[in-house]
Amino acid sequence: MAAYSSLIVLVLLGVLSFFVHNTAVSVSILALLFIKITPLAQFFPYIEKQGVTLGIIILTIAVMAPLASGSLPASSLLKSFLDWKSLLAIVVGIGVSWLGGRGVSLMSSQPTIVGGLLVGTIIGISLFRGVPVGPLIAAGIVSLFVFNK
Numbered sequence: 001m002a003a004y005s006s007l008i009v010l011v012l013l014g015v016l017s018f019f020v021h022n023t024a025v026s027v028s029i030l031a032l033l034f035i036k037i038t039p040l041a042q043f044f045p046y047i048e049k050q051g052v053t054l055g056i057i058i059l060t061i062a063v064m065a066p067l068a069s070g071s072l073p074a075s076s077l078l079k080s081f082l083d084w085k086s087l088l089a090i091v092v093g094i095g096v097s098w099l100g101g102r103g104v105s106l107m108s109s110q111p112t113i114v115g116g117l118l119v120g121t122i123i124g125i126s127l128f129r130g131v132p133v134g135p136l137i138a139a140g141i142v143s144l145f146v147f148n149k
Contacts, residue, residue: 007036013122020126028132052104052136099140106143107135113142 010029017025035041066072080086107114117135124130 007033010036013126016122016126020129022125022129024132025122025125052107096137099143100136101140102143103136103139103141106139106146110146113139113146117142 010033014026014029014033017029035043035047067074067077080090107117114135117138120138121130121132121135125132
């Protein structure tokens with residue numbers, strides 16, 4: 001029964017993401033449904049364990065691609081240290097990275113909150129055009145209230 005309930009939840013989320021035109025979530029859910037109903041389901045433990053790391057790697061590649069391709073020259077990158085908006089972006093980037101690190105730790109040590117983080121992220125993605133980096137940052141913010149590190 002649990003296998004069917006997770007399929008139903010995925011299908012409902014897929015329908016919702018389709019109607020709100022969130023392609024990233026729709027494709028992700030289709031991929032998960034495909035994996036779930038094929039022999040690839042044996043890889044779910046690996047996906048659950050390494051999926052976040054793989055996602056972070058892919059996201060980092062995408063963010064650094066302009067630098068690697070040359071469309072963001074090193075000179076422009078160096079000039080960013082002279083602009084207040086870029087300096088603010090650096091400070092915010094440091095803070096968000098720190099929160100994400102705390103979020104990964106919290107999600108590992110307190111798996112019971114993962115459901116709430118996922119629901120909140122799905123609502124944010126589906127209704128507010130958010131992107132699915134929310135669970136790490138949300139967990140980091142939650143960790144500020146839960147942990148005193």
